[in-house]
Amino acid sequence: MNLELATTTFVLVNFCVVIATETATKPHILLILVDDPGWSDVGFHGSKIRTPNVDKLASDGVILDKYYVQPYCTTTRGSLMTGRYPIHTANMVRYISQESVACSLLSKWGPYRRPTPDTPPRGFDSFFGFLNYGRDHFNHTHNGFLDFFRGEEVTREYHGQYATHLYVKEASRIIAEHNSSTPPFLYMAFENVHDPIQAPDEYLRKYKIIKHKERRGYAAMMDVVDEAIGNITEAFEGKGLWNDTLVIFSSDNGGDPVNRGYNYPLRGYKRTLWEGGVRAPAFVYGKMLKQKGVIVKELIHVTDWYPTLLSSTNLLGGTMDSNDIPVDGFDVWDTIAKGVPSPRTEILLNIDFPEKRPGLLLTYDTWYTGAAIRVGDMKLLMHVPNATWYQTPEDGGIAPPMEDIWDQKTNIVELALFNISADPTERHDVSRRHPDIVRQLKARIHEYQKTAVPPGIVPDDIMALVFAMKNKAWVPWRNTCNAR
Ligand SMILES: [Ca+2]
Numbered sequence: 189m190n191l192e193l194a195t196t197t198f199v200l201v202n203f204c205v206v207i208a209t210e211t212a213t214k215p216h217i218l219l220i221l222v223d224d225p226g227w228s229d230v231g232f233h234g235s236k237i238r239t240p241n242v243d244k245l246a247s248d249g250v251i252l253d254k255y256y257v258q259p260y261c262t263t264t265r266g267s268l269m270t271g272r273y274p275i276h277t278a279n280m281v282r283y284i285s286q287e288s289v290a291c292s293l294l295s296k297w298g299p300y301r302r303p304t305p306d307t308p309p310r311g312f313d314s315f316f317g318f319l320n321y322g323r324d325h326f327n328h329t330h331n332g333f334l335d336f337f338r339g340e341e342v343t344r345e346y347h348g349q350y351a352t353h354l355y356v357k358e359a360s361r362i363i364a365e366h367n368s369s370t371p372p373f374l375y376m377a378f379e380n381v382h383d384p385i386q387a388p389d390e391y392l393r394k395y396k397i398i399k400h401k402e403r404r405g406y407a408a409m410m411d412v413v414d415e416a417i418g419n420i421t422e423a424f425e426g427k428g429l430w431n432d433t434l435v436i437f438s439s440d441n442g443g444d445p446v447n448r449g450y451n452y453p454l455r456g457y458k459r460t461l462w463e464g465g466v467r468a469p470a471f472v473y474g475k476m477l478k479q480k481g482v483i484v485k486e487l488i489h490v491t492d493w494y495p496t497l498l499s500s501t502n503l504l505g506g507t508m509d510s511n512d513i514p515v516d517g518f519d520v521w522d523t524i525a526k527g528v529p530s531p532r533t534e535i536l537l538n539i540d541f542p543e544k545r546p547g548l549l550l551t552y553d554t555w556y557t558g559a560a561i562r563v564g565d566m567k568l569l570m571h572v573p574n575a576t577w578y579q580t581p582e583d584g585g586i587a588p589p590m591e592d593i594w595d596q597k598t599n600i601v602e603l604a605l606f607n608i609s610a611d612p613t614e615r616h617d618v619s620r621r622h623p624d625i626v627r628q629l630k631a632r633i634h635e636y637q638k639t640a641v642p643p644g645i646v647p648d649d650i651m652a653l654v655f656a657m658k659n660k661a662w663v664p665w666r667n668t669c670n671a672r
Contacts (some may be wrong), residue, residue: 209647214504215476216371216433217497218420221268222413224259224381224458226443227451228580229410230469235395236582237407241418249473251483257490258558259439259458259465261321262488264440265377269641271494271508271517273536274363275640279446284372288606293317293375315339316358317377318351325351325379342661350380350388356416360423372429372554373504377440383410383447388400388412402580406448434474434503436493444465444588445578452583456575457593461537461560463614464575478526486530487562491517496524513641534563537634541571558600559633565609566622568629574599577613585670604630 192220231239232246263274270277272277293312316338320330326348328336336343346354359374366372387408394411398404417437425431442465443449472490498506500521508515518531537560551660558572579585605619605626619626655665 196395208304213648214371215474216424216429217373217504218424218433218435219373219493220417220435220437221265221375221377221440223378223380223440224444224447224449225381225413225439226411226449227454227456227464227467227469229381229406229443229449232471233469236580237410238394239410239414241421242437244416245421245473246471246482249435249471250477250479252391252470252472252488252524253483253485255438255467255468255470255488255490256537256562257468258459258538259441260433262441265461265515267489268493269490270490271515272513273491273538273636274511274514275536275539275636276516277641282542294605295379301348313373316343316355317378320362322383323351323379324384330470333656336359336661342659342663344661349568350386350412352412352416354378355386356419359420363420363427364424364431366427366429368427368429371432374420378413380413381406381449383444385409385448398582400587401485403448403581403587431475433475436470438470438490439468444591445588448581448587450576450578450580450585450629452579452585453613455577457578459555459557461547461557461569462571462575463608463612464577465557466537466560471556472524476652477483477524482672484524484527486520486523487532488520488523488530489517489530489533491515492520492532493517495519496521507542535562536631536633537567539633539637539640561629561633561636562608563632565607566625567606567608567614567627568619568633569601569606569629569630570606570633572601574601591626 225297227233229235229237230246231243258267258274260412266274266277293315296518316336318328318330320335321333323330323662328334328346328351334342334344338344355376355378359376360668362374363372370506385402385405387405391408391411392404393406395407421430434550441452442451442456442458443459443465447528449458451457451467454462454467455463456464458465460466468490478508495508495515495517496519497504498508499519500648503521516536520530520532523530539559540557542556542560556573560572561568561569579586581587603619603626604617606614606616606620607618608614650664651661651665656662
């Protein structure tokens with residue numbers, strides 16, 4: 189079963205489509221999306237996992253303390269590239285053309301199982317990576333078949349080489365060979381630290397202090413990411429680009445304790461709308477920031493990068509797409525760079541109620557998030573699978589088996605209200621004390637629900653497997669999109 193399936197289709201619009209031609213004063217962009225690190229898995233949140241390169245950039249930049257993403261890999265990627273909430277991303281199809289920024293995508297694309305137009309390079313100048321999820325980090329297979337592309341072509345030459353090391357080499361090459369007349373836009377969608385838990389021995393040896401074997405492996409994988417970011421930083425410096433580079437660092441969803449990622453003291457984990465599932469470690473670094481070494485406590489959401497990068501004249505300075513569905517994100521550049529209050533006062537975390545859909549996986553009903561919204565300090569959750577707090581094994585916690593998470597799917601919280609500013613770990617439901625706020629936030633969810641586009645999720649296509657068997661690799665297998 190594909191646990192990564194989103195509730196809506198998202199056909200991705202990418203930053204590179206709509207960037208203006210004037211580039212002389214624009215910064216270079218290094219957009220880092222790490223796969224699955226939890227709130228408590230980075231050094232700047234106090235983890236025992238050592239992330240010195242990440243921590244240095246975070247402490248010299250702007251840490252985003254109230255930054256939210258979606259609870260899944262795929263939906264966060266869709267929201268990042270479109271500026272829309274998942275309820276608004278179905279049926280958005282755009283033609284990708286090329287403009288003046290040299291865009292490169294490395295590592296994970298994510299929403300495979302769709303026809304060809306959804307797959308990269310789709311507006312990126314170059315793509316080196318894979319389409320699925322949960323790939324073997326050494327032999328690069330997903331469910332038994334190779335999943336590794338250079339551009340649109342399957343590449344079979346890297347068997348046995350650790351994938352993140354390959355991405356760093358590729359990134360360094362791209363930067364070194366870059367024509368400096370156009371700013372590079374490097375989207376590093378790291379494969380780590382998503383399962384399977386695998387890391388080269390030299391990184392595992394650094395974490396003997398962690399007795400739990402899988403957590404040790406996870407720590408080693410995060411160590412690889414940190415080293416990778418350090419090496420990519422050096423590549424920018426070596427090319428003389430670093431002083432004009434803006435770095436955005438974000439997790440794509442909360443940590444999954446089953447795969448040894450943790451969010452303590454936050455409640456919940458990946459796939460849930462509790463804080464541990466959607467409040468993510470993030471920071472921005474760049475010499476163009478007017479404030480540095482600060483923690484921004486304003487609301488920011490992953491949908492905000494699209495309008496921030498495109499509409500801020502100091503950044504890419506382009507125009508956003510003209511799709512009929514409005515962008516949900518806000519330009520939060522002044523909030524990040526100058527510390528002014530965020531234009532965003534609320535975040536729709538998701539609306540995804542259980543629903544039987546013909547042709548879909550029979551067990552789909554057991555994997556839904558429910559609904560949640562944050563407005564100011566308050567957060568309302570409706571019909572959400574319950575979730576608890578997991579502390580890391582190195583801090584005395586446990587590594588739960590999958591069954592524990594599954595069991596919680598039968599334990600539903602119908603309604604809960606938290607004051608997240610006063611109670612960030614969601615321990616005190618105040619819904620009975622504030623029926624008026626419950627009514628207001630429920631009304632907001634219902635208003636959003638009216639604007640939702642029909643979910644475009646489709647069942648797995650058996651022909652994908654047929655083509656994979658024939659090619660001994662996952663490949664795009666049909667092209668049904670009228671837009672291309
Ligand atoms: Ca993820």
